[in-house]
Structure formats: structure tokens, C-alpha cells
Amino acid sequence: MITKEIIDQIEGEASIYFDMQDGKVDFADIVFPHFRGMENILQGKNALDALLITPRVCGICGHSHLMAAVRAIEDAYGNSGQIVKLTQKAHNIRELTLTLEIIQNHFKWIYMVLIPKLNSLNNNALQETPLKGAYAASLATKAMSVLSGQWPHSSYMVPGGVTCDPTYIEIMQAKASIEKLIAFFERESLNISLKDFLRFESCKELNELFSDISKIEEQLIMLNMHQKGFSYDTFIVLGEHAFSKKAKIKMTRVTGVDVNHVSTEEPFILNERSYAENALYKNIFHETGPMARLMSKNIKFIKNMHRRYKDSAYTRVMARIYETGYLLEHALNLVSSIDVTQKSIIPLNGIDKVTARGIGVVEAPRGPLIHKIVLQDGIIENYKIITPTQWNISSGPRSKLSPAQKAMSGLSKKEAEFIFRTFDVCSVCTTH
């Protein structure tokens, strides 16, 4: 029997058509119904307009789009004979604001999505405090804004660097906000210092904390999430940052990757038209996101968890939570590393001199984000965007399930919907 469930509050909407057998999911196909045609909108526009337009693909991860866009343009410069080398200052400022966007995303997901959805499975066992997540997120975006001007929808990255030229006033303000956020996280979510949390090697160490995080972990075990939601145990990381390493990870085997082997295809459609293309690497589905990134960096806590619980929903969720703390420490290190006396921008020739292709890749909150640009005299001839949710929540036939489809198989509908959300879905990005 096939039933259609509309999932909302996922940065938009998706429909899942569940084909149930004996109360368990036999097959699920996923439809993203809303399409805005951002790639069409970009065609014919000046390359720099992509810096204004692409953040508007998404309200929660627009900053990642900005960075992917500017990297694509800079790559095109390189391919037209002008290699762009950022100053350390510009590079670190960009990395810092990107990191802070991922942090705000995770806080919102933990407190406004994860906890309420866990509660729908466990009779409201957890205390729901969504505004804690909102507050923490606002601290992260406040820290970012002294450098990026605003969040959402900053356009402060331009080819060659960044538009801002901070003094130590801005650096200290950003640092103070990050420190405040860390203190909040320690007090409200962890009940232990961040440093100690990041030293954990096993989930057992969470047991005595009696904090939001430890309670979430408890609930996940109680709901057997460590035995559910398995996918292909195959991951990919394409963005290269201090907090991630480009890699393909199959179970525990790590190999190199080349973005040129990424492809997209039309989704498998059974019931209704979906506008989300599937993303694949060498024609195989891969999972992306915090779990993939932490595995790529060999983080003990996650590696040990993975050894016991593989790529279960438990590991997927705990990875995102752990990454929040991991990135907070990274943000603090970054803000202390900015040398304001360096230049913000390396001057380049006019964009109208650029006729070339370019690719920009960043790790967005949910995984790799790819922007491909084709320029003719600085005008966009073609623009292609591949978002992380296109990897995780693709839609394939029974013979080739996507990571999310596989993870949902064999579960009750309610559990399947929960598993779906553990991938941290962004509908607007997926269809763009």
C-alpha cells in the first residue's frame, strides 16, 4: 500500500511515497516539488552578480553558496591565466565565517528539529527548548557579522579576497561572541567543558553528564537508533578545509577524490515529478555531512562510534552534535589567527577579461556544495549547482536506493520519517 506523506519544516517541503509491507517500509520514493530555476536566473548575468544571487538559493546555508560562487569565479580566473592566491588574512576570514554558519545550522537542527522529532517517537521524554537553539545560532551569526556585514545573505566575498578590512575591534568582538557561545554550549548543552568534550573517545563518557546532549544520546539508544538507519557506509568529502579532508570513505578505507567524477542524473520518478537531481560519484551514491567529515579527519570519538555502530542513525546524529563542538574550537583558533595588517584583496584584472570555466567546492553544513561556472568575457553562459542534500536524499529505484532511501528501509513509517530528518534536509537547496 502506498501512502504519501508530506514532510514540512525542512527548509521547505518534500513528499515521501511510502510503499509499506507488514507495517514496514518496503520502498520509499522521495519528491521535492518546488523549483525556482536559480541556474536559469544566473544565465546571461555578470559573473559578480552570482555573489548576490547564489546566497538566495538558501536562507540557512546561503553563506556556503557565496563561498562556492566566489571560488568558482576565482577558479575561472585561474583557468584564464590569472591564478588567484588569497592572503592568509582573507583565507582565514572566509573560513571563519563559513565555520560559524555551519555551527548556527547545527544548533538550530539539534534544538528545533532533533529534539522535537525524538519526542514524537518517545512520548515527549525530552525537554523541548527550541529557543536555546535559536539563541545559540544568533550568537554565531553575530560573531560572523562583524566581518561579513550581516547574516543571512552577506555578499562580502569577492574575487581576490574579502571586502572587509577589520581592525582589532572587530576581531575582538567576534572572539568575544564565540567565547560567549562556547560558554553557552558548555553550560546549556554539554555540562562539561568543551575541551574535555572534544577529548572524549567513547560515547560512554557522556553517561554521567545529565545534559541535553547526554539525554539525547540516551534517547537514541533507547529507541534503538544505533541499530537502525544504516545506509551504504560509503561517504564522500569534497571541500578542503581545516575541519575536513577531501576523501572517499568506504567503511573505513579512505581514498582520494576528484571532483570531475561527480555527476548528476534525473531522479527516479514513480508517483510525482521531483525537481531534485541525484548527485553521484563515479555513478555511485555516497553519504555526505558531519559524519563523513569527522571520519575524514580521523576523529577518535566518531571512529570508535563507527566501529561499534557503523553508519546508523545514532552515529549520524552524534556526529552532527560532536561537529558543533569541534567547529566551535576551530572558530576560536581561526579568529585568533587573523592578522589585520595584511591586505584583504589581491587585485585582479577586470572580470570582463575572463573567458573560462571554473569550479568552486566548499563543505556546507550538510556536505559538499559545488558551483560550476562557464564565463564568456565575464558573463555567465552556464551555471550549475550541486548541493549536499542531492547526495543524501536522492531518489533511486529499488535496484539502486539512495543513502536516505536505504536508511529508511524496513522501518515503521514514523521511524522512517525520523531517519529521513537525521540527514538534515534542506529542500530549497536540493531543487534550487
Place this chain on the structure above:
Amino acid sequence: MHSNQEAKPQLLWLQGVTCNGNTHSFINLETLPQLLEKFEILYHPILPSTKNLHEIVSLKNSCDILIFEGAYDPVLKRGDTLIKDVIVHYAKEADYIIAAGTCASFGGIFKQSAPQRNSGLVFNENITQGPLMAYKEKIINLSGCPIHPEWLSTILNMILSGYSIPLDSLLRPQELYSSLAHHGCSRNEYFEWKVDAKGFGLKEGCLYYEQGCRAPMTHASCNKILWNGVSSKTRVGTPCFGCTEPEFPRNDNYVTKTNMSIPQDVPLDIPKRAYLSVAGMAKTFHIKRLEGKLIDYKRDN
């Protein structure tokens, strides 16, 4: 407002063709907990709601304040129901209809998704046209891409306090849209003396002459009510893109359109001759302090 003293006003947040930027901007509001206490949120894209999407689109309820984010598209469905029917239903009984963002106000960027059929609620760019024309007197346009959370909280609090909200000709609250984004920019002295920024990435210099800054022509409070409590585009060297105006998004941003080196658009309502005379005069003088760097990090005394 419904007269029952105990019942809080009911707020409904619906979306058209959107990126959710206004939703996420709103969540940054410093006083969010206090504001939410004053309303019953029937439905919101991310905040806890008393009703679910299915209940909302079954059109059996009403709301006191309808907030709409995103461009209007007559064939768009949410919850398998045409948005067209949903907003008209709730508009009937709402006391206030707030267009949150430039897309809902004028069409904005997502008018370009389907230019022939998409628009704002009562404006299609700067032409009066839209699905809620019959309820025009209830409409408040909060244009911006995205809106600043305090713009929305100010209006909601004014509504709760019973203040009347004077609007401009584009139905934007004059409280928020009578000043220009230019007012309060930290680079004002450079604007006064026509010291242009030499490229991007410098805290010195005005961004109007060459970097395409639209702040002197844009109605907004961005340098008055700072973004995220601390900043603004122009303070970090990014030119204003004029996102509160019906023409947003413009083409060829980051560059000032000039005709023979003369800016195509001069500050709002300033006659071009007057502006050129004053600018010409100011440009003649070379003020040493203004042409140098603000901070000399290498100075040791």
C-alpha cells in the same frame, strides 16, 4: 484583534516561492522569546506551531496577523493546496497582512523564477497588482532581502500596542523606510569629501562612486538598526544593493553605472546639477587626512 482578553493574537506565517531567508533572519531576533510570548503561532516554517501544515491548508481556521514570505506564484502548492486559495482565505479575516521580504512585497528575485506569473502580494515590481488587491488596506510591506528581524518585531509590537503605522506609497512603514541606508554609514566623511574607495577591501573610502553602492538611493534602516546587532554591508566594505526597493535585484552589481564618469544615479531627490556642482567642488580638494590610511599599524610611538 479578537476581544477575548485571555487569548493571544494568532499569527500565521505562510510561504510562497522563497529561500527562507526572512525566516532565518527573524530567528536572530534578540528579544525573540519575549515577542513569541505575546502571540499564538499557528504555523511557522521552523518555530513550534500549534497547528500543522495539513490543518492550515484545510482552511478551517482564521488568523489575526498573516505574514507571507516569498514571491506569489499562482500555481504553487504547499501541503498539496494552491497557495492562491490559502492566502485569500486567511486574508479575509486577518487584521493585518505583512509581506515579509522583497519577494512578498514586490516580487524580488523569485519573480524571476516565472516572470510572467510571479509577483508580490499587491505589487508587481512597482506596479500595483497582485493576488491580495482586495485587502490592500491591511497590507504592510516589509521589503528587504532579507528583512532585519527588528523591522518585523517593531511592527508586531506596534500592532500589539495599538499604534497606527503610517505607510509610504509602497506600503512600507515610514518609521523604518524613511531613512536611507546611507544614514549612519561609517564611511560618511569619505562621501562628504568625495574620497572614493580605491577598490574593495579597504575601510577607507566611499563605495558610491565606483563600487556601485546604492545606499544614498535606498530606503532602509541598515546603518541605523545594525545587522545582527553589530554591523552592516557598507561597514564591511560591501556596497548596498538596494534590496528594499522594487527594482531589486539589479544587474551589474558591485560597479557604479556611469556615463562619461558621471554617476547615472545621484542621491535620492537631489537634482543632478546640484549634486555635480557640489561633488565637483569637493573633488577638487585633496584632504591629506582623508586620503591616507586610518590606522598605521607599523607606527611605534
Place this chain on the structure above:
Amino acid sequence: MARTTKEERKKGIISAALQLFSERGFYITTIPDIAQKVGMSVGNFYNYFGSKDVLAKELLLYISEYLGKNLREINEKEITTKEKIEEIVSMYFRVAKEKPEMIEYFLRVYLSNREVFGSECKGMICVSPFVTEMMIFFDESVSRGDLYNQDFFSAFGLFMGYLGGMVFLFGEDILPEPLSFYEKDITENIYNALKSRS
């Protein structure tokens, strides 16, 4: 004879000064010379202009405003860009013919004796009314797509350098024909040089 107003007296001084500067030269002409030509005492003269330098700058502003006013009238006409060029050339040459002392002052006194004008006439401040009107002309013509969008000075230099050069030659009695004879070709040349390129 009705009592003349202060404004009319001032205009009289300006006219006389321009005449004398044109006939005898800037440095040779003295304040008493000018006062005598106007028929007022030297003391009274100083009520109108504090010094010869002040007079020199005021003359510049007066000429700029005069030309600027004429230019504005042309700018505000609903005619084509090419027709405007024609009218600007015609106007400039008419002033050169009917009030030669004005253009002469600009070419021979202002441009040749910059030291007189000192730091108070830096850049183009003192000719601002005229330059502003030329800016308006260029801005509208480019905006309409008639003229090629280039830097202001390369266009301004072509236009004004050309006209100034012609008037200079006229002043030196080198031109065989009257200025009006050359208007048509000059208009063509300027328009062809500045028009938009496809």
C-alpha cells in the same frame, strides 16, 4: 537718467574690465583704468571688488555662469544629441563673435596666467557652472545611447579643446572665413568622434 542699480553697476564694471583686459592685457590694466572707464571713483570700485585678484575670479565665475546658462537652455531642449552639439558649437562661436572679450579672457587670461587665480580656483571650481552643464549634456547623451561611454575628460577635452582652438585661431586672424562657416563640419567631426560605436 534713472539711477542704475548696484547689480547693473557691477555688470558695468565686469564689462569694462573684460574690454580693457582684452585690449591692453591683464597685467597692464589697472584698477584706476577700469574705474575711469566705468565712471566711478577708485574708492567706490573697491565697494564692488576687494582687489584685482578678486575681480579676476569673479570674472571667471561670471563667464562660466553666462555660458552655463546658455548651455542649460540647449540641454533642456527636446532635440537630438547631434542637434545639441550643433547648438553648443553655434552658441560658443556666437559668444566668440559678439562678446570676444569673454572667450578671450578665458583663453588668454585664465589659462595663461594661472598664478593670478591661486589656490582658490583649484581644479575646475571657478568654471563649475559651465563644466556641470557639460557633464549633464554628456550624462544624458550617453544614457540615451547616442554617445560612446568613455572617461569624462577624454570627451570633454576633445569637445572644448577643439572649440577653444578654433576661437584662438579666430582671435589671431588666421581663419580665412568667419567662424559660422566652420560650424557644420565641426559639428560633424565632434559628433562622429564621440558617438556610440556598435
